[in-house]
Amino acid sequence: MRDWSPDHPRAKVMARKRAAIVAAAEQAFVRDGYAGSGMESIAREAGVSIMTLYRHARTKDDLFAAVIESACHPVDMEESARIEDALKKPLADTLVFVGVMFQERIRGAKTTNLLRVVMTEIRRFPHLGGLAYDGLINAHVERLDSFLSTRDETSGMPVERRRKIGHAFFESLVGLDDYRVLLGLPAPSPHDICRRAEAAAQKVITELGKDLPVPDLLES
Known part of the structure; x- marks a missing residue:
């Protein structure tokens, strides 16, 4: 999952969106399983557009890896x-x-x-x-x-x-x-x-x- 450098003009905004995406993905995976979770529904629950989601994570695997990382390395x-x-x-x-x-x-x-x-x-x-x-x-x-x-x-x-x-x-x-x-x-x-x-x-x-x-x- 993409990380944004601290000196990026919108770093804080992107960090908040990333956190919202990871939180929504975690809820979706636990509730619906890996197969039952979709990128569009995760974007909707995170309150971001699907294009914003894809700027942060290219695939569902990227999202799953980010959720694991968030749980183990908060x-x-x-x-x-x-x-x-x-x-x-x-x-x-x-x-x-x-x-x-x-x-x-x-x-x-x-x-x-x-x-x-x-x-x-x-x-x-x-x-x-x-x-x-x-x-x-x-x-x-x-x-x-x-x-x-x-x-x-x-x-x-x-x-x-x-x-x-x-x-x-x-x-x-x-x-x-x-x-x-x-x-x-x-x-x-x-x-x-x-x-x-x-x-x-x-x-x-x-x-x-x-x-x-x-x-x-x-x-x-």
Whole structure:
């Protein structure tokens, strides 16, 4: 889905329209499913013309991907400030913050509803699985890898190893309780979410420690 640069003369107006389009698309997908949602009806619900909708999203897949992104990576001034603050903390603390945030997002009502849409329509539209996985998992892996690449703890580490560690971090954050959420059963408690994030963060710290150079005692 198209993004508008901040210096665009109509950036604020276009951002509001984009938000309205994404909100209308989310409601349509959850209510009517992927197959039952049409571009024209989404434009009508968003209060924009069909031409305006196509300026923001060329296809329904673009819209679905944007809805997934909005559910998993919401743009909020307060949350952005929290993230910026967390990134300045020691690595272990930052990873715990990311781990808690990821679990809250992936088990949130919006994400759960969208996953149910995918599960319902996957036979007719198998590509929805890839769109959902990219937005839910790969986007988080990419952002964490980008962050880790700036840290001293990963200096000189091969890119593939760094990415593997990041991917394993997110794998440690999901489990059978995610199926419980999809089935409408109680989600993990905040305490359990925090403990899982702490355990996943410790695994990353341990793995990174394996790549630290061992001091040569003979040189001292």
